[in-house]
Amino acid sequence: GAGVSQSPRYKVAKRGQDVALRCDPISGHVSLFWYQQALGQGPEFLTYFQNEAQLDKSGLPSDRFFAERPEGSVSTLKIQRTQQEDSAVYLCASSSDRSEPQHFGDGTRLSIL
Amino acid sequence: AQSVTQLDSQVPVFEEAPVELRCNYSSSVSVYLFWYVQYPNQGLQLLLKYLSGSTLVESINGFEAEFNKSQTSFHLRKPSVHISDTAEYFCAVSYILTGGGNKLTFGTGTQLKVEL
Numbered sequence: 001g002a003g004v005s006q007s008p009r010y011k012v013a014k015r016g017q018d019v020a021l022r023c024d025p026i027s028g029h030v031s032l033f034w035y036q037q038a039l040g041q042g043p044e045f046l047t048y049f050q051n052e053a054q055l056d057k058s059g060l061p062s063d064r065f066f067a068e069r070p071e072g073s074v075s076t077l078k079i080q081r082t083q084q085e086d087s088a089v090y091l092c093a094s095s096s097d098r099s100e101p102q103h104f105g106d107g108t109r110l111s112i113l
Numbered sequence: 114a115q116s117v118t119q120l121d122s123q124v125p126v127f128e129e130a131p132v133e134l135r136c137n138y139s140s141s142v143s144v145y146l147f148w149y150v151q152y153p154n155q156g157l158q159l160l161l162k163y164l165s166g167s168t169l170v171e172s173i174n175g176f177e178a179e180f181n182k183s184q185t186s187f188h189l190r191k192p193s194v195h196i197s198d199t200a201e202y203f204c205a206v207s208y209i210l211t212g213g214g215n216k217l218t219f220g221t222g223t224q225l226k227v228e229l
């Protein structure tokens with residue numbers, strides 16, 4: 001079956017531009033997570049949705065980062081006024097239940113020039 | 114707060130040799146434990162998981178990991194590696210978030226390089 005789909009796979013933006021990253025989770029998965037993976041590091045938690053409700057956003061690094069999941073399916077991570085330190089791979093994951101493992105997409109590699 | 118320590122950033126090993134990738138965690142509550150594998154330019158793939166029950170868990174491609182509560186470890190082992198096992202391996206722990214989700218905390222990863 002289809003896995004977690006993320007688009008675009010690669011995004012290059014100039015410093016100060018706004019970007020939007022899309023995640024399409026596995027059908028029926030109620031939980032959706034965003035992670036940020038810097039070069040040579042493990043992924044770090046950004047935010048979590050249960051259906052359309054954003055229940056935890058403690059990992060968002062600044063108020064320039066915003067995530068939404070309005071209909072409880074597709075999610076968008078938006079970064080406003082991008083900075084060079086935002087360059088990273090952004091991973092999306094979904095799971096069907098809190099005791100089930102998370103399934104990851106291939107990520108979006110964001111480069112800020 | 115939880116943390117995960119992967120003691121080795123790189124592990125070179127010859128093909129058909131055994132390998133152990135070390136993982137230690139700290140947590141004040143019960144956790145779930147996972148190993149994920151990441152190939153270049155790809156996302157993470159679940160390798161194996163420990164939720165409860167038997168402390169020894171196995172994957173379909175020959176990897177195994179043992180949960181040791183007293184040593185707070187979850188080391189990954191394979192008795193004979195193959196070239197195709199070359200990848201980055203991440204250990205992760207999870208605990209229940211407010212609202213029921215399970216946030217993953219990852220180690221910094223171990224690059225396994227299998228050589229001929």
